Amino acid sequence: MKVLCTGSTGYIGTVLVPELVRRGHTVRSFDTQHFGNALEGMEGVESVKADIRDAGAIKKALEGMDAVCHLAGVVTDELVDLNKDFAYSVNVTATRNLVEAAYVSNVKRFLYASSSSVYGHAAEGDAPVRENVPCLPKTSYAVQKFQAEQIVLGYAQKGFVTSAVRQATACGPAPRMRLDTVVNVFSKQAYFDGKITVHGGSQYRSNVHVQDAAEFYCLLLEAPEEDVNGQNWNVTSGNLPVREIAELVAGTFRDFQAPELIPAPPIIVQDVADARSYRLDATKARRVLGWTAKRTVADAARDNFTWFRAGKIANPNDAIYRNTDRMRETMLRG
Numbered sequence: 001m002k003v004l005c006t007g008s009t010g011y012i013g014t015v016l017v018p019e020l021v022r023r024g025h026t027v028r029s030f031d032t033q034h035f036g037n038a039l040e041g042m043e044g045v046e047s048v049k050a051d052i053r054d055a056g057a058i059k060k061a062l063e064g065m066d067a068v069c070h071l072a073g074v075v076t077d078e079l080v081d082l083n084k085d086f087a088y089s090v091n092v093t094a095t096r097n098l099v100e101a102a103y104v105s106n107v108k109r110f111l112y113a114s115s116s117s118v119y120g121h122a123a124e125g126d127a128p129v130r131e132n133v134p135c136l137p138k139t140s141y142a143v144q145k146f147q148a149e150q151i152v153l154g155y156a157q158k159g160f161v162t163s164a165v166r167q168a169t170a171c172g173p174a175p176r177m178r179l180d181t182v183v184n185v186f187s188k189q190a191y192f193d194g195k196i197t198v199h200g201g202s203q204y205r206s207n208v209h210v211q212d213a214a215e216f217y218c219l220l221l222e223a224p225e226e227d228v229n230g231q232n233w234n235v236t237s238g239n240l241p242v243r244e245i246a247e248l249v250a251g252t253f254r255d256f257q258a259p260e261l262i263p264a265p266p267i268i269v270q271d272v273a274d275a276r277s278y279r280l281d282a283t284k285a286r287r288v289l290g291w292t293a294k295r296t297v298a299d300a301a302r303d304n305f306t307w308f309r310a311g312k313i314a315n316p317n318d319a320i321y322r323n324t325d326r327m328r329e330t331m332l333r334g
Helices: 013-022 055-061 077-082 084-104 141-152 181-193 210-222 242-257 283-289 297-309 323-333
Strands: 002-006 027-029 046-047 066-068 109-114 162-167 169-171 196-199 204-208 231-235 238-241 267-270
Touching: 002 013, 002 238, 013 027, 013 162, 013 323, 027 055, 046 267, 055 084, 066 084, 066 210, 077 084, 077 323, 084 109, 084 141, 109 141, 141 162, 141 231, 141 283, 162 210, 169 210, 169 297, 181 196, 181 204, 181 242, 181 297, 196 242, 196 297, 204 210, 204 242, 204 297, 210 283, 238 242, 238 297, 242 297
Parallel strands: 002 027, 002 066, 027 046, 066 109, 109 162, 162 231, 169 204, 196 267
Antiparallel strands: 204 238
């Protein structure tokens, strides 16, 4: 297929685009490139530097495309709260305009990067949530992602396939790396700081390796229309308490270095700074599409340490590795 991928130079995009190319697709990369362009010069990839709110640029970018993977958005609660109107123009209005333009342009398939945050209060119970529970988003970011998801799924019809991915928190290395997601934060602390700091620890988090997430998007592109049209999907490798995630990362680091010489980094427990707790159930993806995550949290941590050892992170404290820090001024300017 010829695939337009928005937000393609972000964390997920820089893993998804190479996977698309590896599978024989050609990609038109569409991004503001606030985090640089790790895809520059990649064979099979055409790069377009533009804003998702630019209707003219979108119309031109859709020419000749068979499918859209829409990853672009203002991500994190903190960023959205800095400028809710600006975030809405990106997360909701631009998504509505993009899916409408894709429909008019005879694109055949439209995949939307929603978020597990859309569940909100619904995911705070004792059991992992499935896609059929009523969503109760708590934050402005979650509300915007849910609104955009409903717009996209509302376009589903024969010949125009739409699907939404409610992905768990991604982890593991990517050409455009993030060090502000829980497994990656702990990996950075273990490797560079010599200790891991946990806030609280009893709250649950759902995680998925970034490569597994990329492979799931590819599966949605290639799956039969009747299996995926108008559907949303939980994508996760599993759910763990934050303290257990920290212990897994610490143990993996010990084994990665030299278990007979290097002890596991200490885990420092502090008061809860982020009390969110949620768990996802990916039974639907397994039942309908035969998908299960291939990689674990420990795999993601080990891959991170390999990435760090190879010198891929020049300065782990650089704002470029944290969405909120990197995008703060952009949000304030609007």
